[in-house]
Amino acid sequence: MPKAPVDLLLYHVTDAPLSATRGLVETVLAAVRGGATLIQLRDPEAKAGKLVEQGRALMAALAPSGVPLIVNDRPDVALAIGAAGVHVGQGDLPAATARLILGPDAVIGLSIDHPDQMAHVPWDMVDHLGVGPVMSRGVKPDAAEPMGLDGLRLCVRATQKPIVAIGGIGPGHARACIAAGADGVAVVAAIAGAPDPEAAARALRREADGALAERRASSAQ
Amino acid sequence: MPKAPVDLLLYHVTDAPLSATRGLVETVLAAVRGGATLIQLRDPEAKAGKLVEQGRALMAALAPSGVPLIVNDRPDVALAIGAAGVHVGQGDLPAATARLILGPDAVIGLSIDHPDQMAHVPWDMVDHLGVGPVMSRGVKPDAAEPMGLDGLRLCVRATQKPIVAIGGIGPGHARACIAAGADGVAVVAAIAGAPDPEAAARALRREADGALAERRASSAQ
Numbered sequence: 001m002p003k004a005p006v007d008l009l010l011y012h013v014t015d016a017p018l019s020a021t022r023g024l025v026e027t028v029l030a031a032v033r034g035g036a037t038l039i040q041l042r043d044p045e046a047k048a049g050k051l052v053e054q055g056r057a058l059m060a061a062l063a064p065s066g067v068p069l070i071v072n073d074r075p076d077v078a079l080a081i082g083a084a085g086v087h088v089g090q091g092d093l094p095a096a097t098a099r100l101i102l103g104p105d106a107v108i109g110l111s112i113d114h115p116d117q118m119a120h121v122p123w124d125m126v127d128h129l130g131v132g133p134v135m136s137r138g139v140k141p142d143a144a145e146p147m148g149l150d151g152l153r154l155c156v157r158a159t160q161k162p163i164v165a166i167g168g169i170g171p172g173h174a175r176a177c178i179a180a181g182a183d184g185v186a187v188v189a190a191i192a193g194a195p196d197p198e199a200a201a202r203a204l205r206r207e208a209d210g211a212l213a214e215r216r217a218s219s220a221q
Numbered sequence: 222m223p224k225a226p227v228d229l230l231l232y233h234v235t236d237a238p239l240s241a242t243r244g245l246v247e248t249v250l251a252a253v254r255g256g257a258t259l260i261q262l263r264d265p266e267a268k269a270g271k272l273v274e275q276g277r278a279l280m281a282a283l284a285p286s287g288v289p290l291i292v293n294d295r296p297d298v299a300l301a302i303g304a305a306g307v308h309v310g311q312g313d314l315p316a317a318t319a320r321l322i323l324g325p326d327a328v329i330g331l332s333i334d335h336p337d338q339m340a341h342v343p344w345d346m347v348d349h350l351g352v353g354p355v356m357s358r359g360v361k362p363d364a365a366e367p368m369g370l371d372g373l374r375l376c377v378r379a380t381q382k383p384i385v386a387i388g389g390i391g392p393g394h395a396r397a398c399i400a401a402g403a404d405g406v407a408v409v410a411a412i413a414g415a416p417d418p419e420a421a422a423r424a425l426r427r428e429a430d431g432a433l434a435e436r437r438a439s440s441a442q
Contacts, residue, residue, distance in 0.1 A: 047312040048294060073269060076297045080318040091268040097301040101322055 006068050006084065006107050007037035008128060008164040008184035009212065010174075010205045013072075015139055016043045018192035024054055025061045031191050032065050034201025037184070040087055042072035055081035070109065075101040085109070087130060090117065095125040109164075113144035115154035123161070130186055131155045133167025134177060139188045143167065149180045156181030174204055178211035227289050227305065227328050228258035229349060229385040229405035230433065231395075231426045234293070236360055237264045239413035245275055246282045252412050253286050255422025258405070261308055263293035276302035291330065296322040306330070308351060311338065316346040330385075334365035336375035344382070351407055352376045354388025355398060360409045364388065370401045377402030395425050399432035 012031040019027035028039055039062065041055050051074065058069050059081055068084035071077050075098040078086045085107030086098050098108050110126040112118060113133075121129070134152050137143040147154075152165055165177035166186035174185045185208060187201075194200035233252040240248035249260055260283065262276050272295060279290050280302055289305035292298050296319040299307045306328030307319050319329050331347045333339060334354075342350070355373050358364040368375075373386055386398035387407035395406045406429060408422075415421035 047310075048314040049312040052314065052318075074295075074297065076295065076314050076318060076322055079322060080314060089268075091270040093269040093273065093297050093301060097273075097297060101297055101300060 003105050003107075005127065005162060006070075008162055008182075008186075009037045009208050010035055010201065011038040011040065011164050011166075011184055011186040012036040012191050012201065013040040013042050013166070013186055013188045015188050015192045016045065018139070018189060022197070025057050027192050027197050028058055029061055030197040031201045032062065032067050034191075034198040034203075035205030036067065036191070036201050038068055038070065040070045040072055040186070041083075042087075042188075044073070048074060048077055051077045052080050055083060059083065068107070070107060075106075078102060078106070085127070087111070089113075095122050099125045111166075112155055114147060115151050115158070118155055118158040121159070121161075123159075126161065128162040128164060128183075129155065129159070130166050131163050131182070132165055132169075132186075134165045134169065135173055136168030138166075138168040140167075149176055152177060152180045152182060171200075171203055171207065174207040175211040175214075178208060179215060184208060224326050224328075226348065226383060227291075229383055229403075229407075230258045230429050231256055231422065232259040232261065232385050232387075232405055232407040233257040233412050233422065234261040234263050234387070234407055234409045236409050236413045237266065239360070239410060243418070246278050248413050248418050249279055250282055251418040252422045253283065253288050255412075255419040255424075256426030257288065257412070257422050259289055259291065261291045261293055261407070262304075263308075263409075265294070269295060269298055272298045273301050276304060280304065289328070291328060296327075299323060299327070306348070308332070310334075316343050320346045332387075333376055335368060336372050336379070339376055339379040342380070342382075344380075347382065349383040349385060349404075350376065350380070351387050352384050352403070353386055353390075353407075355386045355390065356394050357389030359387075359389040361388075370397055373398060373401045373403060392421075392424055392428065395428040396432040396435075399429060400436060405429060 070085045071083045073092045075086045087109040089111040107127050109128050112129050112131045133143045133146045162183040164184045164186045165182040169185045170190040191197050291306045292304045294313045296307045308330040310332040328348050330349050333352045354364045354367045383404040385405045385407045386403040390406045391411040412418045
């Protein structure tokens with residue numbers, strides 16, 4: 001029986017500086033109350049011990065909602081905290097090693113920074129792709145050149161795997177990304193940096209729900 | 222049958238800036254020619270993909286010598302490259318998680334920054350301890366206050382596990398550390414930063430061999 005896929009519709013990726021004042025757990029819970037369907041713990045500056053501590057706090061906080069947690073870059077940390085899976089970038093650990101550590105039931109996401117990388121995806125190892133930056137580099141100053149909606153469309157056409165769009169995505173972008181074929185949007189600053197993260201998540205979720213309904217109606221015609 | 226312990230006598234820990242000119246692999250091979258018994262790949266600034274690449278190059282280069290490679294902080298990288306094991310610090314992944322990932326045959330070293338930490342070692346999970354900084358902070362500006370030879374002696378008395386002394390150890394220190402009960406010395410800059418790493422390693426190895434022979438002769442009396 002294939003494992004149940006995670007829902008990529010509104011994927012909140014954490015950011016330590018942006019959530020420092022409000023607190024990481026409180027920011028994530030606000031995102032979930034607003035409709036986030038998936039959370040990624042991302043803190044490239046943190047040592048593994050701190051990631052384990054934060055990850056355990058998030059796992060406990062998320063349990064009542066059933067929203068899964070994915071850990072950026074470190075399958076060892078994901079294993080330590082019992083997270084749903086890991087997200088690896090192009091410079092991170094190979095997806096095959098992440099699969100070896102986490103096993104067949106884990107969710108493994110892979111970043112695609114450029115449509116050319118679609119030719120080198122280890123398809124049997126990954127469950128979904130994070131494609132971007134689509135709009136702008138967002139909170140990642142060293143990210144690749146934004147590929148725009150055209151780049152996103154190229155990636156969507158190259159696979160049947162679920163795709164989440166990422167990179168500078170804020171209000172008004174979710175509709176375009178989902179219309180372009182993405183299964184959802186991954187959002188950092190538009191939630192964690194908003195004055196009211198719950199309201200920001202709710203508005204993005206409404207936009208994403210609407211775009212998905214439109215796309216389904218359009219493809220049913 | 223218990224696994225064969227690694228030889229901690231002269232443990233070279235790599236340093237990316239110090240070995241940049243000569244090259245990582247060439248610096249490590251020079252250390253091995255000079256008598257290094259164990260190598261640790263340490264590059265806290267590198268992404269996991271780069272660590273895997275460097276680790277694979279080191280594994281291939283070290284194979285003829287039989288000198289084992291240990292990876293700092295990341296059991297996932299150690300698994301990816303088939304390294305002998307991992308070294309974890311106090312803020313890193315718990316040793317139990319490293320053991321879960323790498324299995325019973327892997328070598329797991331744990332850093333002890335202060336003698337008080339000897340009361341909290343997960344003894345059944347670790348194979349040896351890296352105790353320090355003993356002499357000075359060495360290449361780690363954010364390391365703990367040096368514990369000196371007195372601190373090292375306190376740690377040695379608290380366990381029968383093998384201990385390697387680390388932290389600012391250069392020529393003339395190996396004898397004192399081994400006389401204090403360490404099974405060897407871990408060295409970064411005194412090898413990688415030396416004008417002739419092979420000669421530097423050879424001098425340290427001679428000093429360590431002599432100190433070990435003296436200690437054994439003294440305890441046999």
